[in-house]
Amino acid sequence: MADTTTVAEQATQEPLTVDEAMIAVMQEIGPVGKNGRNEKQNYQFQAYDDIVAAAQGPMAKYGLRMLPEVIDQKHFVRGERTNVAILTVRYRIRGPRGDEIDTPIVVVGEGADVADKASNKAMTAAKKYAFKQAFEISDDTDDGDFKHPVAAGSPIDWYVAQLDRPNVWQNPNALASLLERATGAGHDGLHMPNRPGTTLRSVIEARGRKLVAEQQERQRRQAEEAEAMRAQMSAEYPEPSESYDAWDQAVPAQQAPQRPAAPA
Template sequence: MATATEALASTTAEGPTSHTQNQAQPSIYQLMALVMNDVRDVGKNGFNDHQKYKFRGVDDFIGALAQPLRDHGVFMMTEILDFQTSVRGKMNATHMRVAFHFYGPAGDKVTATTLGEASDTADKASNKAMSAALKYALMQTFMIPVDAGSLDDGDRDHPVGQASAADGYMQRLRKPAVWNNPTALLAMHSEAKADGLLQETVYAPGGEEMALGELIVARGRALKAEAAEREQRQAAEAPAVAAQVAAETGSGAVAVDPESFQPHPDGQDFANQAALASSREAVEGIRSMAASQNLHRSGVLAPDSGKPDVLEAYLERRAAELGSADGEDVVDGFVRRMRNGWKELGPTRMALAEAKEKGLLTTVIPFGNDHLMIQDVLGTRIKALEEQAALANAGANV
């Protein structure tokens, strides 16, 4: 879609030239006043089918002035004063400063200078810039009347073009909840593919021109690389954190056979709550409650390793983990915590409650070879765990 903009006209005047043959002729000033008296008004006779608005075209102004100029012996010559071209994505843009010289039979002239700017995908940018400059030179030089009320619409407040489908995707993509969320990016890629828009040209936040699908994939890869780097950093820091905790608290891991180890029920409950916590402050609150009940040295199965450990040691690691993952995506953090408690009914129910509280129930996440909403994943898992528990109880009663 080509566009054009115009600037205000400036007007200068010169006296008779050396070519004047009849100084008794009326001056250009007198003749232009007569032309202004004869010119008819110009309405908005054109209609833009794409953007649905009416406009006054340069042809309307030429048509309104052609006869009055002939009647009074005034003619016009055009002079290009300045000319520049540029490229805007796939559009060729032209900027020009144009002088329009109006001569009378006495040889004197009046000059109107305007700016014209236009863009086009092919070779019409210069033509459109010239037309834009001429339109406002004629309208402002001769003060051509316009239809009542129209000065308050399209010629002053240029209509906004209708956004394309790809533009709609870009508006959504720029939102932090999508831009920083691999799951949301994956869902958007699938949606854009279904709409046939993956090859539509868009502009990335840095200004690069690329296909919509390419941009979504590139952002997803960047997020995955950041997550992998973060996990590597946390894994590298974990031994040092555990060693420091053991040195400061004297609470090393429980050295027992995992098969015969029985975790403290209340201590395990605190560990599971910490696994689902979304902030370091929440873990610190759990630590305080565990200490107040003298459970901080109780044995638990650590949710991060699945091995016997001291509750205090696990809570320290969990707090350090959250402290080093402040920038973690909300959905990614939730999914990680959900997986930590996947094997137990209590933590899984807590995960469902957390998803409801944070408005994540309808968020789509990868699951097996498919993508499902969190509420469906957790609902199915809770039902399976409840059935397992019922079978276990039935077996115990036989």
């Protein structure tokens, strides 16, 4: 049955506490399906627009607001031209009485863009996961992120999956970017699975040194081969001792003019 309570009648009622309002919103939101799809990496996810649309109406109905505050931010360039922003955002949730939840929601959002939209994308990601945490929004099956082909149950599993990718394992720049990301997140000291005493940093640095050494060795061999080729060409095709004109006729070498003898 539809709610027929008027605005005037609602104004005379006692406002809900922030906890009561949050529970009421949670009851109305329900699961949000995985309607977004990443075609490049072949996985589905809960889209930001779907989550916001599901929460916006009930939040307005029960007088809830989410107030963001960026408490930490990191910016760097990944690869040659991808700008990356990692933002830590604290969300205070305020109810219709003006009271707030005891423990704010803290989330980390990451965004990447070749132009100037990295921070915007990071804020969007942070807001999406703040909504999911605050109102326990599920997709009625499994957590969407664990369906991501390169995600797993712990951070080190994700990094291992990245290292398994040929475009990362064979690329010194990609390895350096991965190590920079791990360092920024405090994950560079994580230990590799089934390799006691071996950290993520040591694996990436050792692999990077090997790739650089192999590249230098290739350049050295190429330089030697080029020099050998030049020597062979010089031996097989020496510079002619005589010059030739347009009709392929030898042109006598010009002799230096003789100086006249001094008078006796």
